[in-house]
Amino acid sequence: MVLRETVCLRRLAAGSHSQEIRFGRFLGNDAVTVERIIAGWGEPTGAAVAGRHVLALQDTSEIRFQTTPDNRRDLGKIKKGNCWGLLLHPMLALDAETGSCLGLVGGRVWTRGTEALPPHASRPLSAKESRRWVETAEAAKAVLASATRVTAITDREGDFFVMWARLPEERFHLLSRVMHDHALSGGGTLRRAAAEVAFCDSRTVELRERADRPARQADLSLRFGEATIRRPQNLEAAALPDGVTLRWVEVVEPSPPAGVEPLSWLILTTHAVATFADAWQIVAWYKQRWVIEQFFRVMKQQGLKVEDSQLQSAARLEKLVAIAAKAAVIVMQLVQARSGQDRQSASLVFTPSEIDTLTALQQRFKGKTRLQANPHPMGSLAWAAWIIAKLGGWNGYASSKPPGPITFFNGLAYFRACADGWALRDVYMP
Structure with missing residues (x-):
């Protein structure tokens, strides 16, 4: 496939x-x-x-x-x-x-x-x-x-009490955008408690393109705190506590562009959130x-x-x-x-025979200068991705737009034919 x-x-x-x-x-x-x-x-x-x-x-x-x-x-x-x-x-x-x-x-x-x-x-x-x-x-x-x-x-669909009560462990944390306005053990609700806390920091955040919106920048205000959500009264699951103490982080967009729905995220997590730097880290993880x-x-x-x-x-x-x-x-x-930030092995994706094909194809893209050569360690996934992108029509220059999925699909189509041919190199043809 x-x-x-x-x-x-x-x-x-x-x-x-x-x-x-x-x-x-x-x-x-x-x-x-x-x-x-x-x-x-x-x-x-x-x-x-x-x-x-x-x-x-x-x-x-x-x-x-x-x-x-x-x-x-x-x-x-x-x-x-x-x-x-x-x-x-x-x-x-x-x-x-x-x-x-x-x-x-x-x-x-x-x-x-x-x-x-x-x-x-x-x-x-x-x-x-x-x-x-x-x-x-x-x-x-x-x-x-x-x-x-x-x-x-x-x-938001993963925000329900059983998740918060059953799953967290010392090295296993949860992070979810809030769907329900949870009742709190001390009375009141989560959203009301958050509304009483003053915003403590602001930052411009890059929002990636989604199916329902283009990429854009958003100027966000941030606040955070801690709350103990109460077990729902109609929950019949046994062996669950009466409440779970969590940290919350809220970011809102007070002045969105004209005609754009303002961003508003209320996030719950089991991670410790002691400073606004911790809170922005929670937002960054959720963005992923x-x-x-x-x-x-x-x-x-x-x-x-x-x-x-x-x-x-x-x-x-x-x-x-x-x-x-x-x-x-x-x-x-x-x-x-393509970025080479994570040096995973090409064997994560390609078979040994296909890696041999990639090694042979690299000679075609050696380039006349260091800037035109494959900059990644041979045998790494980044090295393989660079070759596939070149086969798909990417010129390889740092100033060029990074190759996207379509470029890689085109490169893989070309590579498929090369790999099929390379596999026949030792086959005897009468």
Whole structure:
């Protein structure tokens, strides 16, 4: 999928009908399960996180597939209206210092059933979709055991009492944007308590481009404090405390540009926040959620176009999405590796034969001056990314715009042909 930038089985098979049949049989094999595919996500990641502070990002994306009233492909309802598909909930690991993507940690892929469910409040956590936030974080602790520290980051949907009460440990912290105006143990609510605290600092922050807004700068005011959120009265889960003491950080945009909705984030965390420098660090870590949004874009419209798949059953589509998630992360790692900030090995993405191909291709891009040569250590992922970007049309000059996903997809398409040819170099042709 990475080398052919597609999830289409016919294109993956490169014209070989027998290979297309093999791919189809693989996805249809009962011994190949979504759970086993997802379990393999974290194998290289567990080694890559050793000795690092890791930001573990969770989020959910709805994957929509075309259906007809007579053929729903066994898919469930998503979104509002006549939309059918499945859901992907991954956790990504980033290096907290460099922002480099270290790989997938775990998650879920599932299709909603058609049966009617009891009201949400009357169901235990084990019967709710929201259990994915807790289960994914709990499973991540084993995968990320070699990290020095983990900060699990969620958006507002991951803000509920069970998360705060069950998950934190000495080296495992939580950070989430607030959804609920939590009741506090001493009376009142979190938002009311925050509103009584004066703003203590201001700063201009760069906001990255998102699907619903362009990139821009925002002048933000900041305040922070501590609060003990109270256990909800209707919560039936046993062995949970009556309250959890957390730190909160709020940033607001008092004077947004004309016609722009002002930014307002209220963030909860288990990290200590004693100074405004600590508080700005919390904001900076939360901003890294942008990476998982980019991951979904690579999965869908700006990369693998997984929603275009014509597979006819939900069971096979679930497996395809789980495999495509791994491919999307590899593309992201190539894009990020261009900076050379994180010296991960090229073997994280490429096979030994493909690394041999890259070594041969580097001779083509040696350049006449030092500034035109590959500046990264041979065998590193940054070294490989530099070559792939050059194959995609990037000129390599520091003054040029850094190569993006499209450049890397073009470079990978070129590299695929080179790698196929290089693999035949020792084949005897009569």
